[in-house]
Amino acid sequence: MLEVKNLSMRFGGLLAVDGVSLDVQEREIVSIIGPNGAGKTTVFNCMSGFYKPSGGKIIFEGKEVQGIPDYKISRLGMVRTFQHVRLFTQMTVVENLLVAQHRHLNTNMLAGLLGTPNYKEREQSALDRAAYWLERVGLLDLANRDAGNLAYGQQRRLEIARCMVTEPKLLMLDEPAAGLNPAETKELNQLIVSLKEDYNVSVVLIEHDMSLVMDISDRINVINQGRPLASGTPEEIRHNDDVIKAYLGEA
Amino acid sequence: MAANNYRHALFCAIVTLIISFPILGFNLEAKGVNIELTGAKTSTIVAVILAAVAVFVFQAYRDSFMGLLGKLPKLNPLAGREPMEQSKRVKLESWVLTGIVVLALFWPFVVSRGSVDLATLVLIYIMLALGLNVVVGLAGLLDLGYVAFYAVGAYTFALLSQYTGISFWMALPIGALLAGLTGMILGFPVLRLRGDYLAIVTLGFGEIIRILLNNWTTLTGGPNGIGGIPEPTLFGMEFGRRIKEEGNTSFHETFGIAYSGEHKVIFLYLIALVLAVITALIIRRFMRMPVGRAWEALREDEIAARSLGLSRTAVKLSAFTIGAFFAGFAGTVFASKQGFISPESFVFLESAIILAIVVLGGMGSQLGVILAAIAVTILPELAREFSEYRMLIFGAAMVLMMVWRPQGLLPMRRIHITLNKQG
Numbered sequence A: 001m002l003e004v005k006n007l008s009m010r011f012g013g014l015l016a017v018d019g020v021s022l023d024v025q026e027r028e029i030v031s032i033i034g035p036n037g038a039g040k041t042t043v044f045n046c047m048s049g050f051y052k053p054s055g056g057k058i059i060f061e062g063k064e065v066q067g068i069p070d071y072k073i074s075r076l077g078m079v080r081t082f083q084h085v086r087l088f089t090q091m092t093v094v095e096n097l098l099v100a101q102h103r104h105l106n107t108n109m110l111a112g113l114l115g116t117p118n119y120k121e122r123e124q125s126a127l128d129r130a131a132y133w134l135e136r137v138g139l140l141d142l143a144n145r146d147a148g149n150l151a152y153g154q155q156r157r158l159e160i161a162r163c164m165v166t167e168p169k170l171l172m173l174d175e176p177a178a179g180l181n182p183a184e185t186k187e188l189n190q191l192i193v194s195l196k197e198d199y200n201v202s203v204v205l206i207e208h209d210m211s212l213v214m215d216i217s218d219r220i221n222v223i224n225q226g227r228p229l230a231s232g233t234p235e236e237i238r239h240n241d242d243v244i245k246a247y248l249g250e251a
Numbered sequence B: 001m002a003a004n005n006y007r008h009a010l011f012c013a014i015v016t017l018i019i020s021f022p023i024l025g026f027n028l029e030a031k032g033v034n035i036e037l038t039g040a041k042t043s044t045i046v047a048v049i050l051a052a053v054a055v056f057v058f059q060a061y062r063d064s065f066m067g068l069l070g071k072l073p074k075l076n077p078l079a080g081r082e083p084m085e086q087s088k089r090v091k092l093e094s095w096v097l098t099g100i101v102v103l104a105l106f107w108p109f110v111v112s113r114g115s116v117d118l119a120t121l122v123l124i125y126i127m128l129a130l131g132l133n134v135v136v137g138l139a140g141l142l143d144l145g146y147v148a149f150y151a152v153g154a155y156t157f158a159l160l161s162q163y164t165g166i167s168f169w170m171a172l173p174i175g176a177l178l179a180g181l182t183g184m185i186l187g188f189p190v191l192r193l194r195g196d197y198l199a200i201v202t203l204g205f206g207e208i209i210r211i212l213l214n215n216w217t218t219l220t221g222g223p224n225g226i227g228g229i230p231e232p233t234l235f236g237m238e239f240g241r242r243i244k245e246e247g248n249t250s251f252h253e254t255f256g257i258a259y260s261g262e263h264k265v266i267f268l269y270l271i272a273l274v275l276a277v278i279t280a281l282i283i284r285r286f287m288r289m290p291v292g293r294a295w296e297a298l299r300e301d302e303i304a305a306r307s308l309g310l311s312r313t314a315v316k317l318s319a320f321t322i323g324a325f326f327a328g329f330a331g332t333v334f335a336s337k338q339g340f341i342s343p344e345s346f347v348f349l350e351s352a353i354i355l356a357i358v359v360l361g362g363m364g365s366q367l368g369v370i371l372a373a374i375a376v377t378i379l380p381e382l383a384r385e386f387s388e389y390r391m392l393i394f395g396a397a398m399v400l401m402m403v404w405r406p407q408g409l410l411p412m413r414r415i416h417i418t419l420n421k422q423g
């Protein structure tokens, strides 16, 4: 469903991403790993439309999407989280999820002003969907808190829930386990697998936690200094000499 | 550290001298047909030097001065207390607002005509500030040319009445819609700009519209303005002594009471009151609607908002358009109240006053905006003798405000949607 071909991104003199390719099938978890500064987040930024890539193609469901503005990409069904959590901190938890459903709620303004039955129905179903996902990530009790007051792990889960209420086809997670304790990481592991199995979402995962990556990935792409180093199943990556040398070896 | 302070203070003092001496230190005097440049009185020069010394002292000991200011009791006795629970706060605010409206309804019947007239002006400012609040407070767009849309509303009514004899009630929606449309057209190219740039460009737009009105004499009458703008009618009843428009009846004759000029003033006041209440209610509604949340989301974290499919341009444009719409609303009322408008009513100072109301009131908060509008319009009237120093007092008030309570008198706490079925 997603194919990234020969992607490159240049910042002035720095070639941050150089010839990276990637493909993701329906209901698949594909990971991108690599040392710090390898260019992983930059790949995401290109895929989600934050940057216009300097070269290469990104094809989502048969359509070239490189260079399309970010908000349109997410409307196509590719939604991301951020390496440094980005919530609307002064809004409540449930409101964060309502903002994400803006598109579903986008009836005309007059309907909203008059409070027509149709509008109320949509508001309610948005609230229901929000409640469903809050329950799913274990935040229902905190629904009316300000998002900024949540603990770090809870913020990470809220960010994922906020993506899921948009009903995406492809979810891009940038280091979702960063800063989580082992118990939370385990929950996250189950959550990601369930997103794929129960909700038919494909996942592209950037992660430094190797046990998580090895455990849930269907395939793994390794990049190093912007260039692709290896790709394959977790088993293949584990035994790839280049990878061991360049990456796992250091750890 | 200290040496640095003194150098900075010396610099500021010199700047004060350089700026004020040419302005205050010389007089232009008419001698016969010629104008002559003469030195000012010694007292003025002494005052300028004293001012420079004052600047020097203040800058040199700025840290201790600011420290003292910080220690002064907070303006708000509630500061430091835990914020009220949302449900309680909402209830309290609605009660206070309802109370104000009820008071406002009866009030014109017990006070003088001049006060009612002034109160109408306050209501117009409230409408303007509530509209600008959407743009600045909720959407976070610094618009320094807001008065342009106010002018569009007022001139729409003035011109239409002059050329087509339109009535107030017809002009009200047309003026507001045209102002909204202008907002949309002007907003489209500029909303990509951020922060300071947006402020400067909108400032420019405000001036362009005013200059256009001033110079397009064939249409707008230029600096002479347009007069004879009709007052609102009540179901075809006019409030003047004699009927101006054919087919209308007159208010005092219909009810068989003696003619009084007060009826008209009170009627206008009541219309402004109703429109201000409608404005407040509609904007409150917007705040709870998806657009309202989108404004806030975009203001809080634009990148996250865009990653969720919110189009920056569309969301900002909606705020800009809605803000302009209400300015047009207020402009129509203003034109009707004055009966005469000219570009002089739409100078940058007006934009600044409206913005000051929004900032003083606590961006985004409606009750705060209403209180601030009352304060900003009425205080200068009470202190007529000081009217020359109005801007000075204004500036000082703003500076003090920023030191004491940067979040405004009543900082905004948007009404949050709550999820009831908690686990």
Ligand SMILES: Nc1ncnc2c1ncn2[C@@H]1O[C@H](COP(=O)(O)OP(=O)(O)OP(=O)(O)O)[C@@H](O)[C@H]1O
Pocket: A011, A014, A016, A034, A035, A036, A037, A038, A039, A040, A041, A042, A043, A083
């Ligand atoms: N907007 C930008 N302008 C200039 N250089 C950038 C920009 N964004 C990223 N870079 C550079 O590109 C390189 C790759 O950065 P990137 O954030 O993609 O790495 P990463 O693989 O996500 O690293 P980490 O594991 O630390 O998150 C880095 O050298 C970074 O400094």
Ligand SMILES: [Mg+2]
Pocket: A040, A041, A042, A083
């Ligand atoms: Mg990164």
